[in-house]
Amino acid sequence: MPYVDIVTALALIQFISFAAKVGSARGKYGIKAPATTGNEIFERHFRVQQNTLEVLIVVIPGLYIFSRYFNPLIAAGVGVIYLAGRQLYAASYVRDPAKRSLGFGLTMLPMMILITGAVIGAVRQLLWP
Amino acid sequence: MPYVDIVTALALIQFISFAAKVGSARGKYGIKAPATTGNEIFERHFRVQQNTLEVLIVVIPGLYIFSRYFNPLIAAGVGVIYLAGRQLYAASYVRDPAKRSLGFGLTMLPMMILITGAVIGAVRQLLWP
């Protein structure tokens, strides 16, 4: 379990770092709260943060369910792919949103592995307890 | 627990399916990232996804806390109502946002049951361990 906890904490720290970039883009481009539009670069940082929130709601439960039915170390390894993919996604989205596909794919793949594994593990447990 | 895990995984798969519809609406209505406005139908799909994220942050912890104090099978049953209500919410919101109330109510009801049960279960545990 500690491996999964560390990967989860790193994913949350990564998310906080994206949020911090939104905060500093607010200042830099003069986007006053509560506005979330008005400057293209600010909006890119904002969408990176929002999209990361949208994937974390899947990745975190996925990591824990997967690790309960299979190996926590494998779950953590899948989580590391997620962390790298997300870092690539953020960097490429801010540079050019049209080029976000590879980074996005590298966060979708681990999500799919975790969720598929969670379903298979739970169903197997029900059928052959 | 496997019952709750399966319902959680289904809720996450449902959420991913809503996100996929946002992605395809981006292409169909020509809404280029990072924009999230500019076409009414795109915005409906987008709000369905966002609102589902807002309820998942309540439903997932609710399912697990409820199932620890009461019956995991009852928690999973409440989760199935949530899944059906959310499906109705998404379909009716995209058709006409003004008609989203029934689907919304059918996702609020299970949320309320899970959270109320979580509070009652935890307080009871503290008072009569």
Added chain:
Amino acid sequence: MPYVDIVTALALIQFISFAAKVGSARGKYGIKAPATTGNEIFERHFRVQQNTLEVLIVVIPGLYIFSRYFNPLIAAGVGVIYLAGRQLYAASYVRDPAKRSLGFGLTMLPMMILITGAVIGAVRQLLWP
């Protein structure tokens, strides 16, 4: 664990109360779904809710991981600071977004304590099991 469960449930009830205020601001200021802009006060309520979602994804896993490695009662105490800070954040943001810093700091501080504690606890467990 019941202490952490109660704080989690309270944080979710607080979040639902912020969402309810967004709903009533929709009616009051005539912002029809799917729109999320068009009135400054509505947008303040909306950003309070969205920002609370962004911190809950960190706070909830943080509470549980922290309480597994350290003391659940301390985790719950840190969570109570979060609850108070968030209440202050919401009230001051709606009054004047420029004055949200203190409330925001009082929700960032517990987040940092929980995440730092989670990392320290998990790494210590790996090194000295």
